[in-house]
Amino acid sequence: MESTYQSPQKRSGKFGKIFSWILIIALLICAGYVYYKYYFVFGEGVKSGYLNFAVKKGNLFKTYEGKLIQEGFGSAKTGTGISSNEFEFSIENDSIFHVLELNSGKYFDLHYKEYHGVLPWRGNTRYIVDQVINMK
Known part of the structure; x- marks a missing residue:
């Protein structure tokens, strides 16, 4: 007769x-979430x-x-005043940084990538500038 008892193993x-x-x-x-949020x-x-x-x-x-001051005006974050449009960004590498550093105050067209989250070694913002398209 067969036993229906299963061993604990x-x-x-x-x-x-x-x-x-x-x-x-x-x-x-978890890996999918980290990829989606940060990469x-x-x-x-x-x-x-x-x-x-x-x-x-x-x-x-x-x-x-870096910070870019855009032409035109927008509404201020608090209150009903008017402020300039500002674009705060992080810079991908040092070669782009050196071009920007040496030409502060000039008009730039900057290509950027936007991520959902911020990584401390990538920068302080979700916007990462990876290319200078034009400078005037």
């Missing part, structure tokens, strides 16, 4: 397989304006940052 084997599949699926979901390019385009500043700053990670 077989039960733990099934539990181990289920647990390992759940763990693999959870890791894949997926959400948008890209060109911004034009006068370069206000380009600086290298940071406590732990030294990154290149």
